[in-house]
Amino acid sequence: MPYLVHAADDRQQMLDAVGVRSVDDLLVDIPASIRTRLLDMPDGLSEQETMTRVRELAGRNQVFEDRLCFRGGGVYRRFIPAAVSAVTSKPEFYTAYTPYQPEASQGTLQAIFEFQTLIAELTGMDVANASLYDGATALAEAAVMAVVQTGREKLVVAGYMHPEYVEVLRCYGEGRGFEVQLGLDRVGEDTAAVLFQQPNFLGLFEDAPAITQLAHRHGALSVASVDPISLGLIAPPGDYGADIAVGEGQQLGLPPSFGGPHVGFIACRRDLIRRLPGRLVGSAVDARGRRGFVLTLTAREQHIRRAKATSNICTNHSLCALAASVYLTYMGPEGLRHIADVSYQRAHALAERLTAIPGIELAFPDRHFLNEFPVRMFHVEQSLANLRDAGILGGLPVGQWYPELRGVVVFCCTEVNDPEAIATVVEVLSRTAVETPTAEVGG
């Protein structure tokens, strides 16, 4: 049997030492009426057979080449330097436990300390935590912080926020007892925070400084959910005075992996530190004056405060945060700016060429965008099907979440979508426009 280490005589020696004849003699506290008969499951397989089965399942998925993937919506294809998995596949990192014993966990603790610094720098905030599960739960945790900080129980979501983030926010709110409202016109004296995404779910820039000022005028916090790659190029939340910055770090060296595991981040102003959820690592010294790192300010956390903790979160997404740290260290400030800029240019080149095709136009022509953009197009289904026949994962139709956006598709470009791939998309959609009779237009 794989992964089990005892031979029959080991088991016998242990049974003898304990003074019982069989393991069943150790299970005497379990009422006989609920002792399991055999599990109704197949017996185990050899590693070879196991991997054949697993590969077969993997093979039943269609994988689109990175360069031909133009769909984002919260999960993106980015180039991942080989250094990232070289580090994250080190067993000293991936098989370590949560660093409760600092003397034996300095590698993990230092990695988290570096991550906290990287995220604080990137967002322009004072401090970041050790990471959270994902962008959606990071937003919900920020909402809880705002509710506690202001003593108010209404949250306003401004602009097109990722629909799944809003859904998660509502789910937290229905338990914790806060209400989620949509639209800036709802901001009032009972608003705990205004939450927005920059750029938003459609890729468009929000007027983050104006939203932040509006929030502050009403005594509410400003919470920005940001794209970490974009921060190489565009103004970070710290610059426009946001109180809390959150986001999804998948783009920093993590594969799409069907939506997870990824990594959420949260950063805030210094005066909100003690409201932060989850792990925080700080520096400390030992008796010989050597610097080390420890989990700190744990009086916020569940294992100390129990029901009064800032959050129920117990761990973080350490290994994913490690990937993000390696990625950011590899890129450096100039590399990150370059990646964001290439993505910007390619998305704009694609947008200009797509909107030259009859029947395709920008859904929000007056708005600036970064590297994702919404177009209103004829023949959405036919267009996406034709792209798929060419091996291309086309843009994301967003009408499924927003009825007013039926017929709108959000295309995404990053540095992996090379000019040839962009040309192929334009060619397929030009052909679709010519070949598909306008009588079938509907969108």
Add this chain to the structure above:
Amino acid sequence: MTEPLSFELSRGSLPAPRLPEAGVRTNAQLPPELRRGRPPALPRLSEPEILRHYSRMASLNYSISEQFYPLGSCTMKYNPVANEEAARLEGFAALHPYQDEDTIQGALELMWRLEQALCEIVGVNRITLQPAAGAHGEWTALRMIQAYHRSRGEERTEVIVPDSAHGTNPASAALSGFNVVEVRSGADGRVDVADLEAKLSTRVAALMLTNPNTLGLFEGQILEVAEMVHATGAKLYYDGANLNALMGICRPGDMGFDAVHLNLHKTFTTPHGGGGPGAGPVGVKADLVPFLPRPTVERENGRFRLDHERPRSIGRVRSFYGNFGMLVRAYTYILAMGGDGLTQASRDAVLAANYVRESLDGLLEMPHRGPCMHEFVASARNLGANGVRALDVAKGLLERGFYAPTVYFPLIVPEAVMIEPTETESKATLDAFIGAVGEIVELAATNPEELHAEPRSLPVGRLDEVSAARNPVLRWSPPSQPW
């Protein structure tokens, strides 16, 4: 032996890595008001320096790949390397969550099959794979229980947790808006049934329990407890932290639990990653099924689909479908082990715990009668005469090449030392560990000062955590601008 921070190794003059140019023409220009002024002060290091930096840091860690972690309630078992290979398969890792359903059939089938297997192991009707971690699963289950009561027009405001419970239990209850009521443990470490009876009422939404409990003891009166809880209309919630004792032996569903969370990173060998990512699926009995997070995975005519149309669902607890990469690992493990292997794993885990318990009895105090299940709680109170505490035992073990047991938890045992050996440590390793505890106990009697100074040979000694919390330094800053 410590390693400088990447920020301290950084050299500002180093050029950026070579990256592709845009290679397209566009008229667009980012408006200046959107542009970032000062670039973020990320470090600049070459690839060789990066690899060496992180390799040195890796060498400062203990990990399950090299050390035994007798870490009670954490189930630190071996992480099979085949799992890692499986999760990295391109057909999984490169999959976008918003692909068309006919292009993700393999992923959906894996999720569906994993759900079936876990349902059988714990004895429930359906499972959501969406929660990202154990605490997240606890909260998800409580949200479902809350929605269930609300659907019956009842706003139940209390959740009962034992005084021995993990801190996430009360914290998850609070995050769901419940008031937390504690129930006492009796002298034998088991729930005090009389106290429970006194605290149960129609205000109570759920009782959260783990079984075996935090002391590693099976709550033999569980059927009686379940009946009491159900009689008031409340639900019984199972914290899956200790499931490793039970696979193929008995099932939480059969004990009367209505909702069960599982830690795939404990029982099902997905690696801990230095503190995540994990995965915390939640299983429920039939009357909670309508409230499961959406989407669920359904099989119809041999095809798999995501069902978003679940009107009574609590909604989503995170984005997309959960920590899918961890689901791949857990499914790979279950395939390899099978029903026979999982059963043997739990039996071996129970045997190992009893063997270590028996061997340490006398060296440390054993406040509760045996046998134990997969773990046990000892007390270092007997070393107190020389000023030696559980913490010293922990640090002494680090010095001797073992990770430390969980100490000072559960809170109901003074100087608690909680030990869970798991089924993947050889008898030779267990014997070496027992020997190390013996050495520490001897040192406690002969030279406690030396023990207080341990660990001596790790990268750092005991760190001043009090000062670190009083004047927190939570990030690096340049010497010219101290934080």
